[in-house]
Structures are given as C-alpha cells and as structure tokens.
Amino acid sequence: xxxxxxxxxIVLMDGDPLRRSSLAETIAGWYEQDFQVLQLxxxxxxxxxxxxGGGTRVAxxxxxxxxxxxxxxxxxAAKIPDAAGLVSLVPDGETAAVTDGGGPAKAxxxxxxxxxxxxxxLVDNLLYDWWLEAPPDLRKLFGSVEISGNIKAKGAFRxxxxxxxxxVVFRWPKDSQGKDILVKVTPPGSRTATELTNPTLVQLAxxxxxxxxxxxxxxxxxxxxxxxxxxxxxxxxxxxxxxxxVIEDDVPGGQAGTSSKxxxxxxxxxxxxxxxxxxxxxxxxxxxxxxxxxxxxxxxLHLGTDxxxxxVLPHEVELSDGKRIKAGAVVIATGMxxxxxxxxxxxxxxxxxxxxxxxxxxxxxxxxxxxxAMVGGGNSVGQAAVHFAQKxxxxxxxxxxxxxxxxxxxxxxxxxxxxxxxxxxxxxxxVKECVAAKxxxxxxxxxxxxxxxxxxxxxTLDTEWLYVLIGGVxxxxxxxxxxxxxxxxxxxxxxxxxxxxxRLKRVEKEVRERAKKEGRPPKKTxxxxxxxxxxxxxxxTGTSVPGVFAVGxxxxxxxxxxxxxxxxxxxxxxxxxxxxxxxxxLFPTYAGKxxxxxxxxxxxxxxx
Numbered sequence: 001x002x003x004x005x006x007x008x009x010i011v012l013m014d015g016d017p018l019r020r021s022s023l024a025e026t027i028a029g030w031y032e033q034d035f036q037v038l039q040l041x042x043x044x045x046x047x048x049x050x051x052x053g054g055g056t057r058v059a060x061x062x063x064x065x066x067x068x069x070x071x072x073x074x075x076x077a078a079k080i081p082d083a084a085g086l087v088s089l090v091p092d093g094e095t096a097a098v099t100d101g102g103g104p105a106k107a108x109x110x111x112x113x114x115x116x117x118x119x120x121x122l123v124d125n126l127l128y129d130w131w132l133e134a135p136p137d138l139r140k141l142f143g144s145v146e147i148s149g150n151i152k153a154k155g156a157f158r159x160x161x162x163x164x165x166x167x168v169v170f171r172w173p174k175d176s177q178g179k180d181i182l183v184k185v186t187p188p189g190s191r192t193a194t195e196l197t198n199p200t201l202v203q204l205a206x207x208x209x210x211x212x213x214x215x216x217x218x219x220x221x222x223x224x225x226x227x228x229x230x231x232x233x234x235x236x237x238x239x240x241x242x243x244x245x246v247i248e249d250d251v252p253g254g255q256a257g258t259s260s261k262x263x264x265x266x267x268x269x270x271x272x273x274x275x276x277x278x279x280x281x282x283x284x285x286x287x288x289x290x291x292x293x294x295x296x297x298x299x300x301l302h303l304g305t306d307x308x309x310x311x312v313l314p315h316e317v318e319l320s321d322g323k324r325i326k327a328g329a330v331v332i333a334t335g336m337x338x339x340x341x342x343x344x345x346x347x348x349x350x351x352x353x354x355x356x357x358x359x360x361x362x363x364x365x366x367x368x369x370x371x372x373a374m375v376g377g378g379n380s381v382g383q384a385a386v387h388f389a390q391k392x393x394x395x396x397x398x399x400x401x402x403x404x405x406x407x408x409x410x411x412x413x414x415x416x417x418x419x420x421x422x423x424x425x426x427x428x429x430x431v432k433e434c435v436a437a438k439x440x441x442x443x444x445x446x447x448x449x450x451x452x453x454x455x456x457x458x459x460t461l462d463t464e465w466l467y468v469l470i471g472g473v474x475x476x477x478x479x480x481x482x483x484x485x486x487x488x489x490x491x492x493x494x495x496x497x498x499x500x501x502x503r504l505k506r507v508e509k510e511v512r513e514r515a516k517k518e519g520r521p522p523k524k525t526x527x528x529x530x531x532x533x534x535x536x537x538x539x540x541t542g543t544s545v546p547g548v549f550a551v552g553x554x555x556x557x558x559x560x561x562x563x564x565x566x567x568x569x570x571x572x573x574x575x576x577x578x579x580x581x582x583x584x585x586l587f588p589t590y591a592g593k594x595x596x597x598x599x600x601x602x603x604x605x606x607x608x
Contacts, residue, residue: 007036008057013074014064014089015042022270023064023089027123029276035059035127043070048078060085060126068106085126124171145170145208146193149181151366152442152464155198156181157352161360162201164275165251166210166294205295212293215325219245219291220587221576222317222327224298225475227254228562229552230333231281232569238288240573243589245291245325247298247317253278254335255472255553256562261383263409265563275361277562296320301330301482303545304586314586315547328587329576332479332491332543332550333569336472341375347434347468354443355434359384359467364391371396372465373446375431377403378560381469382410388467389422396424396461398431400451400470432457434466474554484544491550494540496557507536535582539575541568547579547586 010027014020020039028037040047042063051058058080063071068088075086087105105126145168149156159181163170184193185207194207205211221237223230226248237244251257257278261271286292297320304313314326338357341347347355356363359374359381368391374381377399389395395417403411403425417423430451437444443464447457474489484492492498511532515525541549551572552558552565584590 007034008059009051010035010037010060010062011040011048011051011058012037012062012064013040013042013044016064019064026276027062029280030123031127043074045074045077048074048080051078053079060087060123062087062089062123064089064091066090066106085123087123087126145186146184147172147181148184152353153181154352157356157358157360158201159183159199159204160363161358162204162251164360165253165257165278166205166208168208168210202295210294212291215245215291215293215323216243218314218326218328218588219243220328220580220589221245221331222247222315222325222329223331223333224317225254225331225333225335225552225554226250226252226282226292226294227333227335227552227565228256228277228281229335229565229569229572230254230331231278231285232566233331233333233551233572234285234290234569235281235288236570236573237576238285238290240577241589242573242587244285244288245293245327246285247296247319248292248294249297251278251294252282252292255338255380256565261387262562263383264407264561273361274562298334298478301479301548303482304547305545312547312583312586328583329547329549329579331541331572332476332483332548332554333552334475334478335553337475338468338472339470341431341434341468341470345431345433346436347431347466350434350436350441350443353441354464355466355468357468359388359469361387363465364388367392367465369393370465371461371463372467373398373461373463374467374469375399376469376471377401378405378469378471379407379410381467382406382414384467384469385423386410386413386417389417392422394422394424396426396463398429398448399425399427400430402427431466431468435460472553476554482545483548483550486556488556490556490558491543491554492556493543493550494538497538497542497544500538504533504536507532535578539578541572541575547583549575 010031012020012024012027014023024037024039031037038051042065048058048061061071061075061080063074065071065088068086071086071088085105087107090106090108092108107123145163147159147170151160151172160172181198183196183199183204185196185204186193196203196207199207202211220242221244223233223244223246226246230246230248231252234244234246253274256262256274261273262268262277263271265272265277282292298317299320300318302316302318302324304315314328315330316324316326317330318324340357351357367388370392371394372388372392373396374385374388375398381397385395385397397414414423414425418425426448428451429448431446432449433447434443435445435447436442443466444462446461446463446466448459448461449455449457474491476485476489476491479485484497486492486496508529511529512525515528520528541551541555543550549572551568553560555568558564558568580587580590
C-alpha cells in the first residue's frame with residue numbers, strides 16, 4: 001500500500017477492551033498489509049460517524065454481539081456507505097454468510113480460541129464485495145481472486161492451499177459447481193479479470209505477481225526451505241544486514257503452516273495457528289529486505305570447495321529452471337515431505353478428490369456436519385483432529401500403532417472429545433483401500449483393518465474426506481550426497497559429523513608442537529589451543545561441508561517441534577558468522593570491508 005494513500009479501515013467494536021484487543025491483533029495480523037484496524041467501544045455510532053466524516057474509507061465494520069440489526073442501525077446512523085461490509089462476531093455462536101433477516105453476516109467464535117481461519121474467510125468474502133464497489137483509486141491497490149468449480153476437482157485443493165498460504169484474499173462459494181476450476185484473477189491496477197482454467201501454481205503466482213523476478217546472482221546467504229527453521233534463519237540473517245534469499249517450493253510455513261493451532265509455542269498461551277505464524281514470519285523477513293522466492297525447486301547444490309582453485313569459491317544452488325545462484329553460505333531447511341499411503345490402497349488415484357495430505361483450516365466450512373477420517377499419530381494430526389472436531393459431525397482418527405508420539409496436551413484434548421463423541425480413535429489400524437464413488441472419481445469410503453499387510457480390511461468408513469498426516473521423509477535427494485547424511489536421510493550436523501574428535505585432536509597437537517617450537521609460554525599456548533580447537537569444531541548447525549548448514553526437521557536427531565526449529569534457525573546465523581570472519585570475500589555484504597587479501601586461509605581451500 002503506497003504511503004501517500006491512506007489505507008482503508010476495518011473497524012472493530014467491542015465493549016470488552018481485552019477481548020477487543022485480542023481480536024484486533026488477529027485481524028491485523030491477517031490484513032495489516034492492506035487495511036488499518038481501528039478499535040471502538042460497542043455501538044459507538046459517533047465514533048464511526050467521525051471516521052466517515054473525516055473522509056476515512058471504511059471497508060468493514062465488525063461488532064462483537066448478537067444484535068446484527070443494531071449493528072446495521074449503528075452503521076446507518078454513522079452514514080457508512082452501503083458498500084461497506086458488516087459482520088457480527090458472536091461468542092459461541094453459529095457462522096452464517098447472511099442472517100435470516102437478510103442483515104449483516106455473523107461469525108461465531110469461541111472466546112478462548114478467538115477468531116479462526118474460517119471466520120476470516122467470511123471476512124474475506126465481505127471485503128471482496130466491498131472491493132467490487134470500491135472507487136478506482138482503491139481498487140487498483142488490491143489484487144483479488146474468485147474461484148468457481150467443484151472443490152474436489154483435481155488441482156482444487158492445491159489452489160486453495162497455495163492461496164491460503166500466500167495470504168491472498170479469495171472467494172470460493174460453498175455451493176460452487178462445475179467439473180473444472182475456473183480461477184478469475186484481477187491483477188492490481190486493472191478492472192478486467194484474467195480467467196485461468198485449471199492453472200498451474202506457477203501460472204497463478206505469475207498472474208498475481210507473487211514470483212520474485214529480481215533475483216541477484218550472488219547472495220550472502222541462500223536458504224533452501226521456508227518452514228519455521230528457514231524463516232527463523234532468514235529473520236536473523238536479515239536483521240544482521242546479510243543479503244538473503246529464501247527458496248521455497250510451496251508456501252511459507254512448511255508442514256507447520258497447516259497446523260490448526262500450535263499450543264506449546266512460547267509467548268502464545270492461547271495457541272497460534274500455524275498459518276498465522278508463517279505469514280507473520282514472511283512479513284517480518286520482507287521488512288528486513290530478505291528476498292522470498294516461492295514455487296522454486298532446488299535441483300542441486302554445487303560446492304565451492306569442490307574445485308581445484310586455491311581460493312574457496314562460493315557455493316551455488318541450482319534451481320529446476322537451470323538458474324544457478326551463488327551463495328557465501330547455504331542453509332538447508334528443506335524439512336520433510338509427507339509420506340503417502342501405499343499404492344495398494346489406491347489413495348493416489350483420489351488425491352485432491354477426497355484424499356489430502358494437508359489439513360487446511362479453510363476446509364472447515366466444507367466438512368461441517370460431515371464424518372471425516374484422519375490418519376496419523378503425531379502432533380500434526382492431533383492438532384488437526386481437535387480443530388476439525390469443532391465443525392465435523394465426527395472425526396475418526398486412524399493410527400497404525402499408538403499415540404506415544406503425540407504431545408500429552410493433545411492426547412488429553414482428544415480424550416475429552418472422545419467422551420463428547422466427537423472423535424473416535426482406532427489404534428493399531430490402517431487404511432486398506434480408498435473407494436471411489438460409482439458416478440465420479442471422488443472418495444466415497446475407506447476400508448480399514450488391523451495394521452499389517454497380512455490382515456485384510458474388516459470394516460468400512462463412509463466418508464468423503466480423508467486427511468493423511470503420517471510424518472515425512474527428509475527432503476534431501478536434491479543434495480546428491482554432497483553433504484554427509486544419516487542412514488535415515490537426514491543431514492548430519494555438529495558433533496554428529498563423523499571424524500570430528502580425531503580432527504580436533506590433530507589440530508590441538510599441531511598447535512602445541514608449533515608453540516613448543518616457537519617457545520611460547522604455557523598460558524599463551526593453552527589460549528591458542530582453545531582458540532584453534534574452537535575454530536576447527538563443526539558448529540551445532542554446521543554440516544560436513546564448511547559454509548553449508550542445516551536446520552529444522554532435516555537435521556539428524558532434531559526433535560520435530562516448531563519451537564525447536566525456530567531456535568535452530570536463529571542459532572544457525574550465530575554459527576554462520578565464524579565462517580564469514582574466515583572468508584569475508586565470499587559474502588558481497590562484507591567483501592572488501594576487512595582489508596584482507598581474500599585467500600582461503602592457510603589451508604588454501606578452507607577444508608578441515
């Protein structure tokens with residue numbers, strides 16, 4: 001939003017100042033790039049009138065309370081234009097796009113949980129209606145997306161997932177029909193829509209201007225992966241002034257971005273949705289001028305230390321389009337790729353048409369009142385099951401073994417929902433077959449049975465929705481063994497890198513022999529030994545290759561928790577500065593500032 005143009009306003013009215021502040025924080029976190037959120041007491045028509053009289057463009061008025069008619073009267077008295085959206089936020093109430101009397105929309109919410117993503121999608125629709133009638137000077141500042149077509153058509157889920165993760169306002173009517181997906185995109189500054197039928201994500205991103213077309217040839221730091229660990233590293237690198245690029249093959253947040261609510265994250269006693277955490281981090285890295293490059297796939301890593309040059313050269317990350325980007329250092333933050341159900345289950349034939357490997361919170365409206373099934377036994381599926389149980393008629397949780405890998409707070413929540421008959425848990429059970437409907441290629445039922453190939457299916461669940469969150473495999477194939485990996489495919493870092501103990505002993509021996517030869521006193525010798533050993537030690541996030549680091553779930557023996565991933569991302573930047581000090585000429589931001597000749601250290605190529 002250009003600073004010369006005052007942003008349109010979302011007005012939040014509530015008589016409870018604490019609750020109002022919490023709700024305003026949620027709304028601002030979603031829309032702060034395009035709208036200003038102002039707070040008023042409940043029913044303050046005078047305050048609204050002052051805004052309208054002062055020329056403020058009011059896009060939406062939201063008031064906490066069930067009296068939607070009163071909200072309409074308040075807006076009318078304040079002379080708010082009819083084009084502005086009106087929504088009543090009803091504690092513990094139902095959500096409706098339009099009330100029975102045809103008045104303002106209603107969004108029910110649970111006070112201790114605040115507004116959920118599904119409520120904000122209702123607000124999205126209201127803002128979209130406002131945008132359609134907004135004057136040209138405001139319309140040109142916003143992009144918008146309207147989607148029609150069967151939500152279970154092939155590709156529909158990926159489009160919803162991409163738009164949601166990218167923070168794009170879109171409208172997809174619940175009763176939309178059609179076999180194909182028709183995406184209507186209105187680029188900023190245009191009143192005419194570009195219609196895309198079954199677009200690829202790259203085509204959609206180009207139409208929305210989401211792709212980074214100004215990549216540099218050489219960065220201080222290239223981070224491959226935009227999950228919590230990668231975003232954390234980007235925040236700290238950007239804050240330190242490093243020219244940084246994040247390459248992400250999807251949307252921000254990784255697997256954590258699809259978590260309904262992360263309850264054990266520091267500083268959020270009421271929990272924080274994974275999507276909110278991811279999009280907030282994305283906004284933060286952009287504030288630090290970090291380049292974000294979505295829908296880009298890292299194809300290969302070319303090591304600068306694998307050359308015959310006397311100097312250490314920058315590493316290079318090769319993208320799937322063939323472009324190679326130089327980097328003083330590289331951070332591997334590629335996380336995990338969701339495991340798929342075995343092909344024998346025929347799940348691959350119905351992926352995107354009833355079988356999903358992410359649990360999008362925007363699906364809550366579509367599964368309302370329906371029986372759904374989820375597969376998995378970890379935190380991701382536990383968070384999704386608890387969240388979806390608020391809307392679904394019942395959630396059946398299918399677990400191959402047990403719930404020992406799930407945090408206790410989620411186990412307790414699931415037990416409470418079991419007693420309320422909102423969740424069923426089937427332990428030592430697995431999916432045997434996904435059954436398609438006879439009339440169309442969509443999921444109609446799931447056959448289940450005891451875990452083990454020798455056990456046939458024993459029962460059938462009639463469900464059109466199956467969410468599979470069964471952990472993942474490390475996304476490290478693109479590395480082609482350029483760095484040392486553990487047997488399970490994760491990257492070895494820190495003290496897990498083999499041969500380190502012998503290397504440190506060798507360094508210590510060399511320093512002591514040199515000190516003895518040059519006649520240094522014992523105290524000075526010990527200081528030099530400590531300094532040399534510390535410099536030779538592989539840092540906690542360092543890999544077997546100097547200048548290449550790994551963080552998050554892709555690290556060997558790393559606990560699969562969001563908080564830990566964020567911490568390791570921050571630690572990585574601290575580890576990085578030792579490498580920058582040794583080879584400043586590899587980093588455009590630092591090259592030429594130290595006055596050093598730029599040689600790769602006494603060992604020529606900087607190898608240990």
